[in-house]
Amino acid sequence: MIKLYLTTLFYFLIIDTIGIQTFVVKLYNKNLPSNLKINLDITSAIIFYLIFVFGLVYFVISPLKNLNINSVILPSMVYGFVTYSTYALTVKAVFNVFNWEIVISDIIWGTILCLIVSLLTLLTVSKIKFLN
Numbered sequence: 787m788i789k790l791y792l793t794t795l796f797y798f799l800i801i802d803t804i805g806i807q808t809f810v811v812k813l814y815n816k817n818l819p820s821n822l823k824i825n826l827d828i829t830s831a832i833i834f835y836l837i838f839v840f841g842l843v844y845f846v847i848s849p850l851k852n853l854n855i856n857s858v859i860l861p862s863m864v865y866g867f868v869t870y871s872t873y874a875l876t877v878k879a880v881f882n883v884f885n886w887e888i889v890i891s892d893i894i895w896g897t898i899l900c901l902i903v904s905l906l907t908l909l910t911v912s913k914i915k916f917l918n
Contacts, residue, residue, distance in 0.1 A: 797910075862904035
């Protein structure tokens with residue numbers, strides 16, 4: 787499970803970093819109130835990634851790793867949908883700083899991100915024997 791975890795973490799960090807730099811920062815800057823600035827807390831970010839990826843591996847990737855690659859599509863999308871919905875809707879409900887464009891974009895991003903990361907992880911593990 788450690789190899790699955792590290793492989794998943796690798797892909798998640800790369801793809802999420804690209805996504806954040808490509809469109810998330812622009813979307814947030816465009817839609818957040820002008821008095822709010824994006825200020826990254828690296829410790830919290832690291833803790834989030836470690837926990838989130840653990841959940842993705844534990845609940846989706848590890849249980850499905852020996853099945854057909856298509857079997858991971860729906861569970862990975864549901865995991866991303868539920869977790870990113872929880873975040874985006876909680877921020878909107880509690881702090882009311884997210885508008886619906888941010889909420890919907892975050893949910894779509896999380897759903898697609900978990901799908902891509904899960905598929906890449908399982909494809910990599912199936913092709914590279916020492917990861918099994």
